[in-house]
Amino acid sequence: TDIKPVKSDYRIASDSLFAPFEFQNSSKKYVGIDVDLLQAIAKSQKFNISMDFVGFQTAVDQTQAGHADGMIAGMSITDERKNVFDFSDPYFTANATLAVKSTTTDIKSYKDLKGKTVGIKNGTASQAFIDKNKDKYGYKVKVFDAADTMYESLNTGSIDAFMDDEPVVKYAILQGKKFATPIAPEKIGEYGFAVKKGTNPELLAMFNAGLAKLKANGDYDKIVEKYMGNTD
Ligand code: GLN
Known part of the structure; x- marks a missing residue:
């Protein structure tokens, strides 16, 4: 089953500083495990993203308000959050x-x-x-x-x-x-990509499909190793 994007561009909110998951490198470009992972998933599943590094609580608020289509911010999958978010498969513990x-x-x-x-x-x-x-x-x-x-x-x-x-x-x-x-x-709890509960189901499905692919082909490990030195 091939999942197709329904939006030409998905706006993703993230934290402003949560190294090694998202942070600005010496040339002020945002990099990190979350950033590289989502970009690799978007590329593999053929959808477009733009990321905004607004801070954790602001990312939560923007996703809940529908101003962002989803968020990736080293966000732990908790029972409380499951009341208002749908989470992807876990991608980090x-x-x-x-x-x-x-x-x-x-x-x-x-x-x-x-x-x-x-x-x-x-x-x-x-x-x-x-x-x-x-x-x-x-x-x-x-x-x-x-x-x-x-x-x-x-x-x-x-x-x-x-x-x-x-x-x-x-x-x-x-x-x-x-x-x-x-x-x-x-x-x-483990980290998950999140959308507002009941919204953007195709985005979540594409994330899960892309994540599975990157785990299978070794690219997931490469991204984690790039920032952590190992996968432990
Ligand atoms: N994992 C923690 C949480 O979900 C912290 C995330 C963060 O600070 N970006 O609350």
Whole structure:
């Protein structure tokens, strides 16, 4: 069965900074696993896309409002989101982890966050986890729109920790950020491409067909390796 696009161009919303999934390279061009993967899928399934890197919560809002046809943003497939989104087959597995400064020695469990301030990015699965456990552990929460300001706030000490997806924190550390991850990660679900529930079914079907093809022919692994060095 050959699925055909019904739109000449699909507008896809994404995060503004979620390396190695989407980020600007040294020539300010957006690259990353999500970007390369979607482009390769679009090419293989013969549909056109334009991507806008608007930030995670804005991507959610634009997709829900129908201003974007879909979103790819390292977005975890959660039961809550399934009420308002239809997801593709999973394309990546990632947990969320707490990050502290590498010089921090007094945070070894969530209990140690009592009286401290934890940063999270608006609309994320990490935010849901951190909000849910706020009263239990007695920390304060600071919400950010993007990762760069959140990371900078940890460096300057205006927050004591933040929670973000593990591959993203690990990548930041590889890039030289002086962060540590002292607590075992939390399962938040696998990443999926998403459309507003009940819309653009052909787009989801083309994504799934393209993803299956790229996994079978090795191109998926090549894309992941290009940005992560390995597929683990
Ligand atoms: N995987 C996380 C989520 O879905 C974070 C995504 C992101 O920050 N781009 O909430």
